[in-house]
Amino acid sequence: MHELSIATTIVDEVCRHAATSGGSRVTAVTLRIGRLSGVCADPLRFCFEAASQGTPLDGARLEIIDVPVRIWCSTCSLESELPSLQRFACPHCSRPCGDIRAGRELDLESIEMEAVAPASIDPDSSMPALDIASNLPPPP
Amino acid sequence: MNQPRILQVRTKILKANDETARAMRQRFESLGLLVVNMVSSPGTGKTALLRETLIRLSHRGVKVAAVVGDLETDNDARRLATSGAPVRQILTHGLCHLEAAMVDEHLKGWDLAELQILFIENVGNLVCPTSWDLGESVRVALLSVTEGEDKPLKYPGLFNTADLAVITKIDLAGPCEFDGDCARANIESVRPGMPILEVSVKTGAGIDAWIDDLLERRSSAHRQTLTDCG
Numbered sequence: 001m002h003e004l005s006i007a008t009t010i011v012d013e014v015c016r017h018a019a020t021s022g023g024s025r026v027t028a029v030t031l032r033i034g035r036l037s038g039v040c041a042d043p044l045r046f047c048f049e050a051a052s053q054g055t056p057l058d059g060a061r062l063e064i065i066d067v068p069v070r071i072w073c074s075t076c077s078l079e080s081e082l083p084s085l086q087r088f089a090c091p092h093c094s095r096p097c098g099d100i101r102a103g104r105e106l107d108l109e110s111i112e113m114e115a116v117a118p119a120s121i122d123p124d125s126s127m128p129a130l131d132i133a134s135n136l137p138p139p140p
Numbered sequence: 141m142n143q144p145r146i147l148q149v150r151t152k153i154l155k156a157n158d159e160t161a162r163a164m165r166q167r168f169e170s171l172g173l174l175v176v177n178m179v180s181s182p183g184t185g186k187t188a189l190l191r192e193t194l195i196r197l198s199h200r201g202v203k204v205a206a207v208v209g210d211l212e213t214d215n216d217a218r219r220l221a222t223s224g225a226p227v228r229q230i231l232t233h234g235l236c237h238l239e240a241a242m243v244d245e246h247l248k249g250w251d252l253a254e255l256q257i258l259f260i261e262n263v264g265n266l267v268c269p270t271s272w273d274l275g276e277s278v279r280v281a282l283l284s285v286t287e288g289e290d291k292p293l294k295y296p297g298l299f300n301t302a303d304l305a306v307i308t309k310i311d312l313a314g315p316c317e318f319d320g321d322c323a324r325a326n327i328e329s330v331r332p333g334m335p336i337l338e339v340s341v342k343t344g345a346g347i348d349a350w351i352d353d354l355l356e357r358r359s360s361a362h363r364q365t366l367t368d369c370g
Contacts, residue, residue, distance in 0.1 A: 002236050002237050002267070002268035005237075005239075006153060009154065009156070010153055013153070017147060027144055028144075036296070036297050037271060037297070038270030038297045038298070085297070085300075085330070088296075088329065088330055089329075096328065096332030098333060106153045106271060108151050108152075109149065109150060110147060110148045111147045111149055113144060114145075
């Protein structure tokens, strides 16, 4: 049941971010979980719910982005999604292939927090949502 | 109403473990120490193989030590200590895997510069240890003939992170109707190119090859350190 270790690590990390961002309530947490990460979504949800009780994450949604395994075939010079974890082979030429380019992810992607009305800013002007996403490069 | 704020974090969930493991690996590499993380289901024979390995390597003058993880009891550490090598038990008290900080903590007080090969016997589990880097040089996935040939297909995640596969209890292959070709093909299917060894602690079959493999890995780790220092 290592999902409990993962869930408590996530809750601690999100609490840290939430505290440095004004301490507002967290409404959603998004993860990227690769199919080779060894982590299962359902037990993780169960543990996340338990681990988040009594924290600023209590009741937060857990969004999980499933990341399929992608392998690089040097013969075809092609990156492909692996159709089955039982066979690490290029789906085009069928040659065995162990060059994994995606699928081991166990990443905390983003945190959604309730907006906090800024005290020092003119209350008539609305605070724009913090949108760092549009300024970041796409994930590797 | 204010829009919710989205904070893009993009960090590894096990960042703290990864950083500890990275620091440990750098320390091990700077000393030319080979660190072997042994992972398998409960009952594969990790402790029996490790005890035999500690004895054989000690007889050959190799300085070895081991840390062993279990949920409860220090039975394995006591079994391993009969080899004469320094051994420490890590009790996880219910946790299904070892984490880098636990191993680091249990290495305190040992002069790692005096060691040549350190073994980490992980908690018996084919799923959970997958995600935790322990700073090891080599991850060995063990599979016993009593478990069936398709274990690698059932647990591709763990076999896929391994550097070496060892099939244990090979003396029981006949009575268990174990199909070695099928098992090797399954390992190859989930981890193409991974070397596979077959051993029996009972008869001694394959143990020399396993010991030679470890010594070769230790030599290259040591050579690499000399190159880096020189």
